[in-house]
Ligand SMILES: NC(=O)c1ccc[n+]([C@@H]2O[C@H](COP(=O)([O-])OP(=O)(O)OC[C@H]3O[C@@H](n4cnc5c(N)ncnc54)[C@H](O)[C@@H]3O)[C@@H](O)[C@H]2O)c1
């Protein structure tokens with residue numbers, strides 16, 4: 001029977017093509033889907049049917065998904081790290097240029113000349129007026145990058161090639177991300193040290209309990225006078241009252257962001273975009289392809305790549321019948337699962353077990369067949385969250 005994939009946003013066709021129609025039905029309405037594929041749709045726990053085995057986010061941020069609830073229910077949540085990083089990096093470059101030159105104001109001014117039909121007169125007028133749109137160059141200025149993951153590291157690299165000095169701050173930098181980072185990026189030990197010395201600051205960190213409102217009044221009052229703050233990460237990372245105060249006081253020269261909000265719209269010192277950081281053909285294709293591939297590999301093989309709540313676990317198939325077991329990360333459960341198989345004379349050919357936080361996940365390849373009854377015994381064990389038969393087990 002074809003698996004049902006519920007899509008909750010427009011997903012690129014190139015990604016959906018990874019889920020062939022003879023094996024997958026794809027629609028924006030299913031009451032009992034096998035999996036959910038989405039972008040920024042705000043998913044509520046009650047909207048996740050009991051049949052859902054996995055959720056894939058075609059994008060980086062997963063703050064629109066109730067991840068803790070998914071973990072409790074044994075549902076892996078996948079994202080597509082890095083797949084839209086270049087798109088965001090390019091928009092940040094545009095944002096920095098919008099913040100350094102009178103581009104927006106200049107374009108708006110030219111629009112006011114629409115009624116003027118004398119070209120020579122127009123040229124004379126605008127040559128006289130253009131001094132009000134003068135800016136300054138990025139070369140030689142200092143950019144602070146907060147969060148040096150997939151996007152932040154690319155932004156840092158781009159700024160270096162534009163002749164800027166780059167200072168980075170990332171207390172949770174992974175080893176892999178550190179390897180990607182140019183040695184020319186200088187490290188700030190604290191966020192306030194970064195805020196005190198940069199002409200431009202660009203945010204590239206996820207919204208988490210620990211980062212919500214991170215850019216607060218204390219930090220913004222210590223910012224170098226005249227700094228331009230760019231936020232292409234998430235609105236919730238910046239305390240909005242503190243931001244407005246810093247703009248009103250002239251501490252911040254400009255705020256350029258991908259997240260409009262009523263108190264910010266219409267201000268001369270704010271440039272807002274409608275969350276278009278990842279809105280390029282390339283990024284939409286890359287994210288959808290990565291998300292669909294990961295979902296397919298999980299549904300067909302139980303493998304887990306790029307999950308935000310489950311361990312990475314990939315096991316080559318050696319038999320037709322594979323079991324996946326998700327359980328609480330406490331001792332003895334795996335032993336009890338294996339005892340049930342042994343009692344049934346079911347031979348284990350290969351297996352892999354990994355844990356992450358409170359979740360343990362196991363793939364067990366068995367010889368021959370197994371039955372729903374055997375699975376039922378495993379499901380009845382205390383601490384077992386779910387058990388799935390993958391492939392030809394009957
Ligand atoms: N505007 C858009 O359309 C758009 C597109 C893609 C991503 N995003 C946002 O950008 C965020 C980053 O994306 P990414 O692909 O670079 O993710 P990533 O996971 O590769 O990098 C995030 C980095 O932030 C760091 N970090 C975590 N807590 C931090 C803290 N307190 N201070 C400083 N750094 C911290 C992490 O260690 C990591 O290196 C996403 O979570 C998402 O919210 C927005």
Ligand SMILES: O=C(O)CC[C@@H](O)C(=O)O
Nearest residue numbers: 039040059060061278279
């Ligand atoms: O899907 C989008 O358009 C936005 C994605 C972006 O916010 C992300 O976190 O990857």
